[in-house]
Amino acid sequence: MRFDYQANSLEETKLLAAALAARLEAGTVVALDGDLGAGKTTFSQAIAAAMGVPGVVNSPTFTIIKEYEGRSLPLYHMDVYRLSLLEADELGLDDYFYGDGVTLVEWASLIEPMLPEERIAIYIETDGPAERTFRLTAYGRKYADWCAGLKENGL
Ligand SMILES: Nc1ncnc2c1ncn2[C@@H]1O[C@H](COP(=O)(O)OP(=O)(O)OP(=O)(O)O)[C@@H](O)[C@H]1O
Ligand SMILES: [Mg+2]
Numbered sequence: 475m476r477f478d479y480q481a482n483s484l485e486e487t488k489l490l491a492a493a494l495a496a497r498l499e500a501g502t503v504v505a506l507d508g509d510l511g512a513g514k515t516t517f518s519q520a521i522a523a524a525m526g527v528p529g530v531v532n533s534p535t536f537t538i539i540k541e542y543e544g545r546s547l548p549l550y551h552m553d554v555y556r557l558s559l560l561e562a563d564e565l566g567l568d569d570y571f572y573g574d575g576v577t578l579v580e581w582a583s584l585i586e587p588m589l590p591e592e593r594i595a596i597y598i599e600t601d602g603p604a605e606r607t608f609r610l611t612a613y614g615r616k617y618a619d620w621c622a623g624l625k626e627n628g629l
Pocket of ligand 1: 481482483484485487508509510511512513514515516517533535580603604605606
């Protein structure tokens, strides 16, 4: 199941983030990809805000993994750009993926073999200075239902 969302502004990116955030639960994995500057961190920050994470959510490029407390769920924000598969393996990512919180992974396709089978993948395409296409692909029944729901809501 796939769903493409066109954002013509940062505000429209935040609308998609809020719609997704409303569905998040423990064990949700959102796999983010897209070129440098596409908006993976910006989208993650919008999800964090919608989850009620207080304060600043920075790019985890150098820290690899940052943990936050949302209103009702923890948030694990990762950027695996600088990780080798071996290093990723040593981090024990499954503890996050199958843990009590929501995991957002920037550059997720770099560790594709380690991602859980059930996840939602989002590829962000840059169409212009403020224009982005979010290409959602659902892996698993639950996320297919999410995509169908987002489609029906006209998002
Ligand atoms: N509609 C939009 N949605 C998301 N970001 C947007 C949008 N319009 C403009 N931007 C800008 O695009 C930039 C995206 O940068 P961001 O750091 O989020 O990208 P990234 O994909 O995380 O990059 P990196 O690969 O370096 O981690 C920000 O400066 C953001 O303000
Ligand atoms: Mg980033």
